[in-house]
Amino acid sequence: MANIDDYNAKLATIEAIPDEETNEPTMPVNIALQEAENLHHWSMDDVAELEVVGISEDQIEDLPVRAGACREAQSIWNKDYRSQQEAQKEWAKQSPLAYDLRDDLLASMRFAYRNDDALLGRVSAIAEGSGHADMIQDLNDIAVLGRENPDPLTDIGFDLD
Secondary structure, eight states, X not given: OOHHHHHHHHHHHHHTSOGGGOOOOSSOHHHHHHXXXXXXXXXXXXXXXXXXXXXXXXXXXXXXXXXXXXXXXXXXXXXXXXXXXXXXXXXXXXXXXXXXXXXXXXXXXXXXXXXXXXXXXXXXXXXXXXXXXXXXXHHHXXXXXXXHSHHHHHHTTOOOO
16 A cells, blocks of 8 residues: 555544644654564564554554555645745745835825825825734835826826836
8 A cells, every 4th residue: 555545544543633632743653664674574463462462463454554544644734844944035035125115105195196185194094013924014005005196196107007
């Protein structure tokens, strides 16, 4: 059985484990999995003795399936973790440009709307706040304000296309 098949076979069981019953591994996952697979092979010679202490043959036979499911889960986690790291690196590169764009757009709007106190008030309200989430919202608010009031922007040569 392929690891993805093992994973799919055990997914409901994995998801049923309550969060409070999970812990972080105390050893690297690849080593734990190799040890589990070794135990499977060694245990096959001692099935009768292990059943006496409460370890069934079904549990022994299930070890490779559980190990395969864990390998697949680890691969999925690694992919997601790497993707998140890459997104954080890209954000670190691009977010300063977004802040600069926001600041430039606000300055252009302040100039374009300088004769309209109501619009200037909206620009000032947009400029309040800080942080990444605020900057993203600011860019959207700027776009809406500009679409609603394009004439003063085009009068100063601002290209809205």
